[in-house]
Amino acid sequence: MDIPKLTKHRLICETLKSQILNGTYPPDSRIPPETELTAKFQASRMTVNRAIKELQMAGYVRRTRGSGTYVLSRQVSESQLLAIMIPCLPDAGIYHGLVRSIEETAFSMGYSIILCNADFSFDKARSYIKELVNHGISGIFFSPIFTLDDPAEKCIAENHKLARLFIENRIPFLCVDSMLENFEPQNYVVPDNEESARSLMSLAIQKGHKKCLYVHSILNSSAHLRIKGARNAMKEHGLNPAHVKLIHLKDFMSMKPMQMQKYISDGISLIYAMDDLTALQVINHLKDLGLRVPEDLSLVSHDDLDFSQDLGLTTVHQDLEKEGMEAIVAMHRLINNEITNIRQLIPSRIVVRKTLGDYCPPAEQPQN
Structure with a gap:
């Protein structure tokens, strides 16, 4: 019977694990850098990185940005280990900044962090939780998971x-x-999504915008609060809250020129994208439709x-550094039973750039 060979990343992972357990790399020591491991095992940087991530997930090591990968002590593994569970870790997005802030603050307070990337899978999230329980995790930072394929009600229940x-x-x-x-x-x-959306929409109203399309890919609590904030701004300025109209990103991206022109004829002058990644797709599609930002439609x-x-995107800047720092402090207090309940909203600020222009209704536009 042939004995199956280990895959390269599994070989690296098991070799390092063995060296950690036999004391070759004692607690708090640094394992060789990825470049050295790449040469030693004749593997790609991606394969080495995957092996180290598995060791991190198993609670054997911690990774410190700009410093290296260090072996966890038994005490840390059992009592000072925290986890961050996020829906995904895309090439771009806020999670990079948030995870970095949490990790750096956690390290300064004596904690180590395991990153759990759910990949939009509730099954994978449950598997992570089972492993984390086995490792005696002290606490979990959790960002609710919403998939693009499942209805919001199902995601909420999961x-x-x-x-x-x-x-x-x-x-x-x-x-x-x-x-x-x-x-x-x-x-x-x-983040205080409701207040930041109210402020952003109020600014748009001051520039003459009275109707907008809110483009979303998911409807999680953040999206609902942003919609609520935008509609509250409408009410505060004596406008109809229903003038914040919702449209799914896939429907927006399939829109033809005549459909978009109908919205514009109906007074839509502003596109409110749920996040910057959505805004990027909106800009590209408007370009395909022959429309300019902000000359034809403004965008926030x-x-x-x-x-x-x-x-040149007018957007809301989230203070990820403060959110991460405050989250660690709150978790530390929860773990030590100093508090039993915390509900903290982090203020955001509006960054005004060129995609938000002044709107002059067609009837009011000067004639040549």
């Missing part, structure tokens, strides 16, 4: 099931980025990702 698993296993959990909908008890440290968004400045 997130409730995950939260109940935390509670059943007596694991303190703290929602970050987005809170759970209609679930108690829960703790959270999240949330997140202030790195590419937003290059696009």
Whole structure:
């Protein structure tokens, strides 16, 4: 009977694990850098990185940005280990900044972090929770998962099931980025989405915009709060809240020129994208339709990702550093029973750039 050979990443992972257990790499020591491991095992950087991530997930090592990968002590593995469970880790998005802030603050307070990337899979999330329970995790930062294929109601129910698993296993959990909908008890440290959306929409109204399309790909609590904030701004200015019209991104992207022109004829002058990644797709589609931003339609968004400045995108800047720091402090207090409930909203700020222009209704436009 042939003995199956280990895959390259599994070989690297098992070799390093063995060296950690036999003391070759004692607690708090640094394992060789990825470049050295790449040469030693004749593997790609991606394969080495995957092996180290598995060791990190198993609680053997911690990774410190700009410093290296260090072996965890038994004490840390059993009592000072926290996890971050996020829906996905895309090439761009807010999670990079949020995870970095949490990890850096956690390290300064004596904690180590395991990153759990659910890949939009509730099954994978449940598997992570089982492993985390086995490792005696001290607490979990949780960003609710919403998939593009499932209805919002199903995603909400699945997130409730995950939260109940935390509670059943007596694991303190703290929602970050987005809170759970209609679930108690829960703790959270999240951006103040409702207030930032109200302020952003008020600014647009001051520039003459009275109707907008809100383009979304998911409808989680953050999206609902942004919609609520935008509609509250409408009410505050004596306008009809229903003039914030919702449209799914896939429907927007399939829109033909005549359909878009009908919206414009009906007074739509502003596109409100749920986030910067959505705004990027909106800009590209408007270009395909022969429409200019902001000359034909203005555009606003949330997140202030790195590419937003290059696009001249008017957006909401989320203070990810403060959110991460406050989340760690809150989790530390929950773990040590200093508090039993925390619901903290982190203020955001509007960054005004060129995609938000002044709107002059056609009847009011000067004639040549």
